[in-house]
Amino acid sequence: MADRYVLAGDQGTTSTRSIVFDRGGRMVSVRQREHRQFFPRPGWVEHDPMEIWANTQRTAAQALHDAASSAGEVVALGIANQRETTVVWDRATGRPITRAIVWQDTRTADLVAHLSARPDAAVVAEHSGMDIAGYFAGPRLRWVLDAVPRARERAERGELLFGTMETWLIWNLTGGTDGGVHVTDVTNASRTSLMDVRTCRWDPVLLDFFGIPETLLPEIRPSVGLLGSATALGSPIPITGALGDQQAALFGQACFAPGEAKCTYGTGSFLLQNTGTELVRTRSGSISTVAYQLAGEPVHYALEGSVAVAGALVQWLRDGLGLIGTAPEIETLARTVEDNGGCYVVPAFSGLLAPHWRGEARGLVAGLTGYVTKGHLARAVLEATGWQTRDVVAAMAADSGLALPALRVDGGMTTNNLLMQFVADVLNTPVVRPMVGETVSLGAAYAAGLAVGLWADVGALRRNWHRSAQWSPVPARAAQLTAEYPTWEKAVRLSIAWGES
């Protein structure tokens, strides 16, 4: 009997990838294509939705072609996507009315400040689970309606459609102007500030607050379940999974039980902890978000802690300071010394996200003496990522009361053994890396495959998860780092004070 495969599409910030996975969760084929980044003004970041759609078709066709030689049948398609990136297009022509506004884009800062000052602003946190922030898609959609000529009038007449990337791609995959399905999944919808996080429906109060006509909005669906049939890739493939990329990584890491958590170490770092089917109200600086929903089952929630600068600080050491030739060489440089020499780096390049949320903070290097060498600086750079993970984990523990049994990690920085051991020691928790590092794509594949019965239940996915490495905390070192933690906290306070006007 032929094997059954799943195609996963990972529509990311810099590239679009199509990967075919087998039942063992192993990659059969992979294709990737980068897209252009547009920076029309300071703080603005845009993508061309048509280019991304073309790349999706092209990489999917190639990955399917590559896998065709392996005698397996592709039975489902799952999508993971860059979150909060906003597309608005013409229902009749299928053409976007403006380029996609990317999650890194800060053009809505003034709008958000204006909205936050309204007397009824507290309704946003109460209903959506998150404070008003330019990070989320709702304010971007409002900006498009305000800024693009006739957009609001056309939206009210039902001529325009809104979506985050998965919505845009699913609409095109299922036929576009010829009967395309206009849907989003509950994890992506939870990142708009427009959804009631308890009922998981568009919230009339929030739509009114942000000034968004409901005619624009896609239907909210579970993450795992039939979304439509992809007719644009040759023989039809059911689209049966969709998740925002960080939620996809949580799913791919098989974090299905309350307390289980993953952290993706890339340019920034994103830590999500499953909190089960009860929504946790946050007070300590983490975000309450939807983790996933299986069709016919309750929504599972997560706490999220996003850190803007992790690997980006290593890139700065390479490109800004020229101290290393490639990013992995930081470990070699850091190992030339025994410790940080009293040096701390707070990488608040454009403020601090979780758990501080201080946009005014600016980066600093603290504790410099004549003793400090580039090796100590390299240590401090790596440790900054570990300290920030501790900040986020401490905030989550305060909010959820859940213990962290182990931290599951993925992303490029996980090949750095010095950093991973530091994270284990600074959290006093085992750090484990899975065999399949492509957790975002794998999560999309798992969601889609689960819906069509390729895997019986999440237990089967859990059995697919295997450790490729583990770093265990060294008690003496963990105690030493706990004693040093107040020094890091002092450095963070100084970086916030530095940016205050």
Next chain:
Amino acid sequence: MPGTVQSLERAAAILQVVAGSGGTLGVTDIAAAVGLPKTTAHSLLRTLLGVRFVEQDREGRYALGQGLLRLGSGHLDVNELRSRASNWADALASRSGHAVRLASLVDAQVVVVHHVFRPDDSAQVLDVGTLLPAGRTALGAVLAAFAPHRSVRGLPDTGRAEVTAVRARGWAADEGGHQPGSAAVAVPVRGSTGLVVAALGIAGPAETVLDGRHQPRPRLVAMVQESAQGIARELGWHG
């Protein structure tokens, strides 16, 4: 004097001039410095460009190339090596069902630079940084066989006969070399210049790695070789 090759001497002189400049030089300056016609210097430089011993900048001026800078092995940073090899090593562990190790020569010793657990979730300890006995492990045998220009500590004299055999086969195996009851098979990994920069191997219970005649199972050898080729391509080797 028999045995000297004029064009090699001239190429060496050119490299010395370029290295001595500390920066970039145009072909006219190079030709003048080594006392050759410009056309001769140009054709030598084209050959050196082909093997990446020199590089050209946008103005067409020459500098020493990456191929030359990386010629002495050991210039490939072990952490860089791990980062480039990681996806291939994970896939190899996943497909073979065995633990995977990547080893390099560091100061004439065989050092584990990357380790992927056996995918069965049993208790295992990461042994990155561990020194392996060169004479008793497949990884050590491969590194010794393919690094004849470098000394390898801990290699018995009898190991020299094995060197020829390993080079001819393209792989090495051991039984009980790493742990009693276990067996391993390893193959060379080539870097961007074609020199062997590491050994990639799998290890596991002897009965699963070896067949009835105590030979490594061909299916496993092929898997390890395929992964090693993948890593080599990732490192820039197109041989």
